[in-house]
Amino acid sequence: xxxxxxxxVRPASWRGRPVTMALAVLALAAAGVSFxxxxxxxxxxxxxxxxFHSHGFAAVIARDIRxxxxxxxxxxxxxxxxxxxxxxxxxxxxxAEPGVTGVTACAGLGAVVALYFGWTxxxxxxxxxxxxxxxxxxxxxLYGLSRSGAGTMALVLAGVAVxxxxxxxxxxxxxxAPNPYAMSEMVMWMLxxxxxxxxxxxxxxxxxxxxxxxxxxSAGRGLxxxxxxEDAAHSLGIDVHGMRRRIILGVALATGAATAAAGAVSFVxxxxxxxxxxxxxxxxxxxxxxxxxxxxxxxxxxDVAVRLIAPDGQLLLxxxxxxxxxxxxxxxxxxxxxxx
Amino acid sequence: MSPALEFGDVHLSYGSRQVLNGVSxxxxxxxxxxxxGPNGAGKTTLLRLxxxxxxxxxxxxxxxxxxxxxxxVRDRARALAYLPQxxxxxxxxxxxxVVALGRLPHEASLERLGGADEEAISRALRRCDASDLAExxxxxxxxxxxxxxxxxxxxxxxxxxxxxxxxxxxLDPGHQLQLMRLLREEAGRGTAVCVTLHDLALAVRFCDxxxxxxxGRIVAAGAPASALSDKVxxxxxxxxxxxxxxxxxxxxxxxxxxxxx
Numbered sequence: 252x253x254x255x256x257x258x259x260v261r262p263a264s265w266r267g268r269p270v271t272m273a274l275a276v277l278a279l280a281a282a283g284v285s286f287x288x289x290x291x292x293x294x295x296x297x298x299x300x301x302x303f304h305s306h307g308f309a310a311v312i313a314r315d316i317r318x319x320x321x322x323x324x325x326x327x328x329x330x331x332x333x334x335x336x337x338x339x340x341x342x343x344x345x346x347a348e349p350g351v352t353g354v355t356a357c358a359g360l361g362a363v364v365a366l367y368f369g370w371t372x373x374x375x376x377x378x379x380x381x382x383x384x385x386x387x388x389x390x391x392x393l394y395g396l397s398r399s400g401a402g403t404m405a406l407v408l409a410g411v412a413v414x415x416x417x418x419x420x421x422x423x424x425x426x427x428a429p430n431p432y433a434m435s436e437m438v439m440w441m442l443x444x445x446x447x448x449x450x451x452x453x454x455x456x457x458x459x460x461x462x463x464x465x466x467x468x469s470a471g472r473g474l475x476x477x478x479x480x481e482d483a484a485h486s487l488g489i490d491v492h493g494m495r496r497r498i499i500l501g502v503a504l505a506t507g508a509a510t511a512a513a514g515a516v517s518f519v520x521x522x523x524x525x526x527x528x529x530x531x532x533x534x535x536x537x538x539x540x541x542x543x544x545x546x547x548x549x550x551x552x553x554d555v556a557v558r559l560i561a562p563d564g565q566l567l568l569x570x571x572x573x574x575x576x577x578x579x580x581x582x583x584x585x586x587x588x589x590x591x
Numbered sequence: 592m593s594p595a596l597e598f599g600d601v602h603l604s605y606g607s608r609q610v611l612n613g614v615s616x617x618x619x620x621x622x623x624x625x626x627x628g629p630n631g632a633g634k635t636t637l638l639r640l641x642x643x644x645x646x647x648x649x650x651x652x653x654x655x656x657x658x659x660x661x662x663x664v665r666d667r668a669r670a671l672a673y674l675p676q677x678x679x680x681x682x683x684x685x686x687x688x689v690v691a692l693g694r695l696p697h698e699a700s701l702e703r704l705g706g707a708d709e710e711a712i713s714r715a716l717r718r719c720d721a722s723d724l725a726e727x728x729x730x731x732x733x734x735x736x737x738x739x740x741x742x743x744x745x746x747x748x749x750x751x752x753x754x755x756x757x758x759x760x761x762l763d764p765g766h767q768l769q770l771m772r773l774l775r776e777e778a779g780r781g782t783a784v785c786v787t788l789h790d791l792a793l794a795v796r797f798c799d800x801x802x803x804x805x806x807g808r809i810v811a812a813g814a815p816a817s818a819l820s821d822k823v824x825x826x827x828x829x830x831x832x833x834x835x836x837x838x839x840x841x842x843x844x845x846x847x848x849x850x851x852x
Contacts, residue, residue, distance in 0.1 A: 343681040343682070471700070471702075472695060472700045472701075475692060475695070475700070475701050476692055476695055477681070478680050478681045478682050478684065478689070478692065479675065479680060479681075479689075479692060479741075479744070480675050480677055480681075482639070482642065482644060482673065482675050483673060483674075483675045485642060485643070485644055486642050486668060486671065486672070486673035487668050487692065487693070487695040487696055487748075488664050488665045488667070488668030488669075488695065488696045489695070490664070528682075532684055532685055532688060533682040533683050533684045533728075534682070534684055534688060534701055535682065536700070536701060536702065537701065537702065
């Protein structure tokens with residue numbers, strides 16, 4: 252298999268910690284810039300002071316608009332990055348990713364169904380619940396397919412089919428729902444955006460994303476063992492089925508919650524783990540935390556970029572990530588040609 | 592010496608298909624036991640039973656004197672190392688880190704390797720003549736080198752029983768001989784080595800004992816020369832053989848088509 256950044260080989264003693272630290276700093280910096288960026292002309296000092304006040308204009312802007320948006324970008328990116336790293340480890344395939352495999356599209360469908368048929372009025376948890384349910388269905392389909400010995404291309408094609416179906420059903424649901432803004436809403440769910448997020452979005456997404464990533468981390472040793480194949484992993488005392496269930500549930504929780512909050516942001520889970528993998532010795536377990544940090548940095552930075560490029564909110568987050576990610580995806584397929 | 596691994600009248604069927612039909616055999620410490628037979632004879636099934644990946648329909652599997660199903664998963668993983676047929680690591684990790692995976696049964700993880708783990712890893716690499724490959728990436732070494740690293744991974748567990756599934760497949764003759772020699776050396780340290788082989792010449796040359804399987808049964812067992820009689824060769828494999836002896840008096844087998852006989 253051909254791998255990018257072949258030159259960046261490190262000895263085993265090099266643990267990658269400085270890179271992990273740098274990624275964390277990068278993510279926080281991007282979130283900081285995101286916090287300071289917006290249409291209201293408040294100074295950085297006024298905004299920071301606003302964080303510590305319970306009322307007033309600056310407090311509303313800082314606490315209800317800017318901070319949720321900046322933090323949501325981090326959580327959404329972390330969910331997608333970690334999910335991508337874990338799925339790639341599980342399928343032993345660098346093309347596996349929540350977006351490519353249709354997991355985000357199905358999560359988006361779940362969210363739209365919950366939102367536009369009024370069930371969210373019953374309980375705040377219906378929206379993420381449906382999104383996670385959608386993600387779980389897509390992940391289970393993939394899992395069944397990979398169990399039956401499907402190769403890389405079958406996995407990708409199935410992902411395309413699942414994603415297309417979910418997107419079509421999302422469009423159908425929005426058209427049928429009593430919703431005057433169906434078209435613009437549709438675009439938001441399919442491409443992903445952090446425009447006009449509220450603290451409520453953050454409150455439901457953050458714990459679910461954290462729980463999902465914790466599940467993924469708990470499967471790290473198993474992912475390492477899986478490098479040798481399923482039977483060998485079993486012989487090393489790994490509960491392969493249990494590990495697989497944990498990863499699928501973790502990905503569904505993290506990606507489902509992220510998608511319920513921000514729509515289907517694609518390709519983050521593909522690009523980030525792939526770029527970081529050589530820096531962590533290609534070891535699946537070591538890649539999960541850096542991928543979460545890298546994803547957080549990328550989404551926060553992309554959310555800054557969309558507002559710098561189009562301050563009126565016309566450029567959606569997912570458009571930017573797809574513009575970076577899709578060409579990367581094609582390049583990666585070229586790299587993988589001829590691989591088993 | 593009591594056997595390390597033992598199968599007693601084991602039956603296994605998938606639906607109506609009988610895969611194993613009353614297999615009884617044992618694997619002794621310090622011996623290389625070759626499991627041979629045509630494709631579909633049940634060799635790999637027997638290994639998967641020992642690993643606990645399959646459960647027999649009837650019969651008993653015993654590991655180190657205790658019924659296999661009574662073993663805790665982690666204890667079993669420490670007692671039984673398995674070298675799968677695939678000669679690949681799915682990610683191009685450093686060889687030493689791949690070998691480190693053999694320490695997972697010892698409550699280690701790649702992020703947490705103790706002094707004993709590091710020593711076992713170095714020892715396994717040394718025993719497989721792979722110390723100089725430790726800092727190389729798995730995609731940057733030859734197939735023969737990769738086979739040695741993967742054997743070192745299995746040895747790093749330091750289990751008393753080693754199961755190897757077709758370790759010589761995909762290797763050129765020089766590396767085949769080297770790998771079989773390494774398995775012999777491991778048996779010399781007291782490990783019970785069970786190896787499935789397609790190459791009858793390798794089986795005769797390197798195994799202490801052979802178990803010949805056909806259609807889910809063991810049809811011949813014993814020292815290589817006696818287990819692989821002309822009759823067994825003809826019935827099981829449909830081949831004949833030319834038997835030679837080297838200077839040490841060890842029998843060598845040259846397989847040939849029956850009509851050449």
